[in-house]
Amino acid sequence: MENASTGAEGGAVQARSTMRVTLEVNGREHALDVQARTTLLDALRDRLHLNGTKKGCALGQCGACTVLMDGERVNACLVLAVMAQGRHITTIEGLRGGDGLLHPLQRAFLDHDGFQCGYCTPGQIMSGVGCIEEGHAGSRAEIRQYMSGNICRCGAYVNIVEAIFETAVGTRP
Amino acid sequence: MGAIGKPVARVDGPAKVTGTATYAAEFHPENMAYAALVHGTIPRGWIKSIATDAAESVPGVIAVVTHLNAPRLPWKPVDAAPVDPGEGEQLRPLHSDEILFAGQPIALVIAESQETARAAAALVSFTCVPSDGAGLVFDRARARPPSDGTRESYPAEWERGDAEGAFASAPRRIEGSYLQPRLFHNAMEPHATIAAWDDEGKLTLWDKSQWVDNVRDQITRNFGLAEDEVRVISPFVGGAFGSALRCWPHVTMAAMAARIARRPVRLELTRRELYTAVGYRPYTLQDVKLAADEDGRLRSVIQTAYGLTSAYEDYGEEVLDPVGMLYDTMSARTVYRLVELDTNTPTPMRGPGAVTGVFALEMAIDEMADAMDMDPLEFRLKNYAERDLKKDLPFSSKALRSCYETAALRFGWEKRDPRRRAMHDGNMLVGYGMATAVWPAMQAPASVRIRLFANGTAVVRTAASDMGPGTYTSMTQVAADRLDLPVERVTFELGDSSLPMAPVHGGSMTMASVGNAVAAGCKKLRDDIARLDGAEDGEHPVETLMRLRRDSFEVDGAAEPGAEAGTHSSYAFGAVFAEVRVDPDFGTVRVPRLVGAYDGGVIVNPRTARSQAIGGMVQGIGMALMEAGEWDDRLGRVMNANLAEYLVPVHADVEELEAVFVESEDRIFNPLGVKGIAEIALCGVAPAIANAVWHATGLRIRELPLTPDRLLMAEQAARTS
């Protein structure tokens, strides 16, 4: 018996010409030539060298790549770079205030030791910012539900929830 | 200034919350190319043909490498590192047409971008011819002793007293079989290596590693290089839990690719590839037999483990180590067997061996307590071992009794109704369970280089690693403490093989190994400065340097295990208490609360230590309730090789976690008095939860994870019987 295969897990797409996009990241515009299949995540990491946005799965399953697009949290691995044209992207690198101070949630992560290895951390923080903005940080239980798209294999969850809860309480009008 | 024992905030925290901590895939050497892998699809056989022209013709593809055109590496023999299996031969990627497991890399595409490399990899076509191998079905009838069955860490057989005889004659007996599935580390950071050769033929690797020195040594041999021709850099590791102990084949392939492309190449593994490119905790079946006197004294513990290994390497682990030492039992016997499958080789995962063995033993102990009508905690205390009966040595320290007491008190164990299925909260069945945690404390030789500056700062360097527990922070504290400097004035550097030698960052031994080297180095630095001409008695070394107009002073320091190994037995201990809520209609289990108390010796940083402990609890919730690599024994593949189907705990799965460190120091074990906490934090969690599920439901489910289908089936079986 013989077994014939290709290396493909799904359908293969031939590399074709690139397209020019302008990505607005953290208030700065970047003109890039990308392939149609280039994700926002790969564009950020491999092209713009904005390493803060992490790749944990590239399948929308872990949340490590969470960024804000027009203020809403998205998995950057599920957004094509060409779809991000004209949108405002905020990554962890753009979270500090104009005064250069840490965002209150970044501060709270430090205070509550909201991480160990730090790899899920930018995604947790961006997602936490979105969670608070959405008004989904009213209680610890609510935070746990609305943060469940962000996996932390080091298991810093209780500290992360404290950090988000405290920040939400502190920023409530 | 007494920095040891203070809850110092992580020194690398600001880098981590701002996204500036740089992990392996994130270095961007100039002109870097990207690699992607093609994998074999059959579990055993050989490659008959492989066609690369379609991939090669894709614009942007630099090269396609297969066993047909890969450079022949020298593969100089290497003494197995302690992280490598003792027997067998590691996979040599792209070395021959032989296929040893499904998912084995058989080609490598190098391209200008990651997207192009991956797309082109999909165009490589090949034919394979299957052959007979070890097989795909885990069948204990095929079990055999480990090839090196005499090794002390996992002997094929071990016995103290006449365990079978004692079992046969004891008045109270239980026995059961326990299954722990294949478990995957699934650290959030995928493994990645960037390789760059310079003009002189020297190689730099930015790699995800728990042991840069080992990667250097391994790659040096694979490529026939000299030690100073390979440098491995790994300043941040995005979790690993054992997966980055070995030097895996992709590291060799990255270096190979960079040599072929004549430019730096990055090889970053996909999440799916992590299920075959690195190891996993092996599927292990265990039989446990316990016997006791009428008054609850253990007479016999007999535990047999059947662990999975690959057909090309003999991976064994110390599953049965706790059996002979955890309780004061008159006799004990262990049998360890391996079952080969055509699959990739397992590897240590947090608490390797002990986590598996303790899961079965601690469930069995609970069953025995129940059979005796004794409280599970009381039964354990009744059989408390004051001495290591296995090694026949006193413990260098053991505060397990105080772990039991502290955790029981914090948990409110006295509120437990001894009857099963007796506690309720509305419709929910409530259960309390507990288990013991244990891990052998270890220390290995380590060295550091310390430079003290006259401006009152110090830099400490070593080739150690920090995969998350806080090596950067705790070592900074040890140095600050011993140099009498504020923590902010000390910098600790790690993760570079050009720095002084450090042992593997695993087995809970970094604190004992590197920590004591830092302490010893600081002492040497102070002694040497005090001996300088013109030094004055009692002054701080910085004052001496200033007065003598010396900018700085540097020493090398080292520490190694002392002679206590021959005179004492050293273990870290813990006690874990779990509350569960089981929905009787849906079979779902929630863990609203875990309380753990740990004896890890001196705790250098209670804040990071707590994070490490609660992190272990979270992984334990995963192990108890959801984690399992689902093996297809016709195709030889793990079917759920991704984070949507291999479930790990998320925020919603975790509620209250409490970790306490009991008063403990072990100055016999090492001068700092530390024992380590990484592994005990996971050990014991799953059996505590399983025991709580039994208490809640009356169902003894001896197969992990305790998923709703298993609960409902057990419930049905209990009803019909």
Ligand code: FES
């Ligand atoms: S990398 Fe985007 S969700 Fe995992």
Ligand code: FES
């Ligand atoms: S801190 Fe390591 S994965 Fe969250």
